C-alpha cells in the first residue's frame with residue numbers, strides 16, 4: 015500500500031472547532047472561583063526602587079491580594095529567574111526576578127501583581143500602587159553601551175553578555191590573494207512578534223491532591239514545567255503544564271516568563287485559580303522581541319564574482335536580560351556561509367545589554383539577519399563587478415553534486431555542519447522563471463517611460479531545521495479501532511494535529527478522521543522540548559512515523575499468527591489487517607487492540623507485549639537544511655517614498671511535503687512577516703529608553719491591502735537524515751524576504767545610485783535616500 | 792464603582808436579558824458574561840479586528856462599543872454564523888478548503904467582517920476583498936488564502952442565489 019495521505023491536501027482536523035468559535039484558548043477557560051491578575055510595570059528604563067506602597071491598592075474593591083516579590087514566598091523571592099538556555103559562552107548571565115526586587119532595567123518590567131475578582135478591579139487597584147523610583151541613567155543604543163560609562167545593570171563593570179565567534183579557512187590568505195574587496199555597514203532591525211493572541215496564563219491548585227496545573231499560551235510547555243518547578247521549589251510531578259489552543263507563537267512564546275511563576279505562586283497562596291491575559295500594550299513592552307543589529311563586514315572576491323572570504327563583526331542589542339541564553343545571538347551567525355561554498359570566514363558578535371525589553375527569537379531568529387548580510391554582500395560583489403546578481407549567486411552556490419557539503423561551521427553541539435541535500439541553482443532558476451525575470455528589463459523600461467520606477471531583487475538562502483534533541487510520539491489503537499496520537503509538541507496554528515494524523519493514518523491504513531492527536535499536556539506525554547526552529551515535522555513527524563511502524567509491526571505479527579499466513583502476505587487497509595488479495599480474511603485493528611489489551615487469566619496472544627501502542631523518540635542528531643530563492647518586484651514612488659510590492663516568488667525545498675496547503679501557508683505567512691520587517695515594523699525607543707511605538711497605530715503590521723501576489727514553487731529533494739525525508743518550513747518564507755525586497759527597492763532606485771544598508775524602509779527613509787544621493791550629484 | 796445597567800438584546804437569534812457593568816465593552820460582555828468566547832480580543836484599541844461581531848447586520852468592533860449600547864440590538868457572533876442545523880456558512884466552508892486559517896485567533900473577526908461585506912458586495916474583485924479586511928490583522932496566513940477563500944465563498948453564494 016503506497017502513501018495516500020502524506021502529500022495530499024486534506025482538510026485540517028483543527029478547523030471545524032476553530033471556524034465555529036469553539037476553540038479553547040487560555041483566556042477562554044473559566045474555573046470556579048477564578049480571579050484575575052494585573053501587573054504594575056516599570057515606567058522607567060532604569061531605576062532603583064526606593065519603596066513600594068500597596069496600602070491604597072489593597073483597600074480597593076474586589077482585591078484578593080497585592081504581591082511584591084517577597085509576598086510570593088521565600089522560594090520564589092530567593093533568586094533571579096533561572097537561565098533556561100545555559101551555555102559556556104555566556105560571560106555574564108543576568109535574568110530578572112519574578113517581580114523586580116530593588117532595580118528595574120526596562121520599561122515594562124513587572125514590579126507588582128494585583129489579584130482581584132475581575133480584571134477591571136485588578137487594573138483599578140494596580141493604578142493605586144505607589145512606587146517611588148530613583149531614576150538611573152539608561153543605556154539604549156547598544157553601540158554606545160560598550161564604550162560609554164552607563165551600566166544597564168547598576169554596579170556592573172560593563173554591558174557585554176557574551177562575545178561569539180565563528181570561522182573557518184585561512185581568512186588572512188583569502189584577503190591577501192583575492193583581487194577585490196567591498197565593505198558593508200548594515201543596520202538591521204526586526205521588531206515585535208505580535209501573535210494575535212497575547213500571552214496568557216491560568217494557574218490552579220487542586221485542593222485535594224495539591225497538584226498545580228498551569229495553562230499557558232506557550233510554545234514550550236515542558237520547559238515551563240521544568241523551570242517553573244525549579245522556581246517554586248516543587249517536584250516536576252506535582253506540576254502539570256498545558257498549552258491549549260494557542261493563537262500564534264512566532265518565537266517569544268517559547269520563553270519562560272515571570273508572569274507564569276507569579277500566577278502559579280499566587281494561585282497557591284490564594285487557594286484560587288488565577289488568570290492573566292496580556293493586553294497588546296504589555297505585548298509591546300514585556301514580551302520578548304527582536305531589535306537592532308549593527309553589522310560591519312569585509313568581503314574578498316575575484317573577477318568572476320567568486321567570494322574567497324568574509325570577515326566582520328556584529329553588535330547585537332540584547333535588551334535588559336538574558337532569559338533564553340544566546341539562542342537568538344547564535345542563530346545570527348549560524349547560517350553562514352548561506353547557500354554558498356565559501357573558503358574562509360571569520361565573524362564575531364557582541365551580545366550587549368541595554369535598558370530595553372529583553373530579546374529572544376522572532377520567526378527565523380537571527381537567520382533573516384545573517385542571510386540579509388550574506389545576500390547584501392553578494393549583491394555588492396555583483397554591483398562592484400557589473401555582473402548580474404543571479405550570476406554571482408550561481409558562481410558561489412554549493413553545487414548539487416557536492417552534498418553532503420561540509421561548510422566548515424560548527425553546530426550547537428560542536429559537530430561539523432553539513433548541508434544534507436538540495437539543488438540551490440535549480441531553485442534560483444525556477445524562481446527567476448516564475449517571476450519572469452527575463453521580461454523585467456522591458457517592464458522596467460516601459461514603466462520608466464511613464465516616470466515610474468520598478469526594481470527587482472533576488473535572495474537565496476538555507477535554513478537549518480529540525481533542531482534536536484527530539485520530540486516524541488505515542489500511537490495507540492483503541493478497541494473501537496480509533497487511533498490516538500500523543501505528543502509533547504505544542505501547536506500555535508501550524509496544523510500539527512493534521513500532519514501527524516496524516517503520517518500515522520498512512521502507517522496504519524486508517525482514515526484521517528479515525529485519528530485524534532493530543533498534544534502539549536505534560537500529563538499526557540512524558541517529555542518534550544518545544545515548538546521552535548522549524549523542527550516539529552522533522553522530530554515529532556518522524557517519531558509518529560516510527561511509532562506507527564511499531565504498532566503496524568505488532569498488528570502484522572498478531573494477524574500472521576491468528577490467520578496462519580506469512581507477514582509478507584498481509585496488508586493494512588481501511589482499519590483492517592487482511593490477507594493480500596483475500597479481503598474477507600481480515601481482523602479489525604480494534605479487535606487486535608482488544609486482544610492485546612489482556613483478559614484476566616489468559617496469556618497475551620502471539621507472544622507480544624501487552625497493548626496495541628508504541629512510543630518513539632526520533633532523535634534529530636544532524637540538521638536537515640531547507641533552501642530556496644526568492645524574487646521580489648517592486649515599484650517605488652520617488653516623490654512619496656512609498657514602496658508597492660508587485661510580485662513575490664519563493665521557490666522552496668523542504669524535502670517531502672506532507673501537506674501542501676500547510677507548507678504553503680507557513681511560507682506565505684512567513685514571507686509577509688519578512689516583508690513587514692523590510693518595510694514597516696519598527697520598535698522605537700527614545701533616548702531615555704521610553705518605547706514610543708506601543709500600539710498598532712504607531713507600529714505598523716502588514717495588512718491585506720499592501721501584500722503582493724505571493725507565488726510558491728516547490729522542489730522536493732528528500733532529506734536523508736530522517737525517515738520521512740522532510741526538512742522544516744516554518745521560517746523559510748521570512749528568511750529571504752528582507753534581502754529580496756530591499757534589493758528590489760535599491761534596484762528601482764539605481765538611477766539615483768542609491769545604496770541601501772538599513773531596514774525597515776519606511777517612506778521617509780526612502781525619500782531621504784533619494785534626496786541624499788541627489789544632493790551628492 | 793461598577794455601575795450596573797439592565798439590558799435586553801438578541802444574540803445569535805436568542806433573546807438575552809441581563810445586568811452588565813456600564814463600563815464593560817461588548818467584547819468583554821459577550822465573552823465574560825454570556826460565555827461566548829469565540830469572539831477574540833487582539834488589541835482592545837480598535838486596530839486588529841479580531842473582536843468583530845455583527846450588530847444589526849453591520850460589522851462592528853466589539854472592543855469599541857459598550858455592552859449597554861447593544862441594548863435592543865441584534866448581535867451575531869462567530870457562534871451564530873453557521874445555520875442552526877450546523878451547516879457551515881459558505882465562508883466557513885471556504886476557509887477550511889483554502890486553508891484560510893492557521894491559529895484561528897483572527898478567524899472569527901475575519902469571518903464576521905467578510906460575511907457583512909459579501910452581503911453588500913456579492914461579486915467583489917480581489918482588491919475589494921483586500922480592502923474589506925484591511926482592518927483585520929492576521930499574523931499567520933499572509934492574508935492570501937483568506938482572500939482566496941472569500942472569493943470562493945462569494946462565487947458559491949452567487950450560485951445559490953441564482954438557483955433560488
Ligand code: FES
Pocket residue numbers: 831832833834835836837838839840841842843852853854855
Ligand atoms: S480587539 Fe477590537 S479591534 Fe482589536
Ligand code: FES
Pocket residue numbers: 210261262507891892893894895896897898928929930931932
Ligand atoms: S490565523 Fe493566526 S492570526 Fe490569523
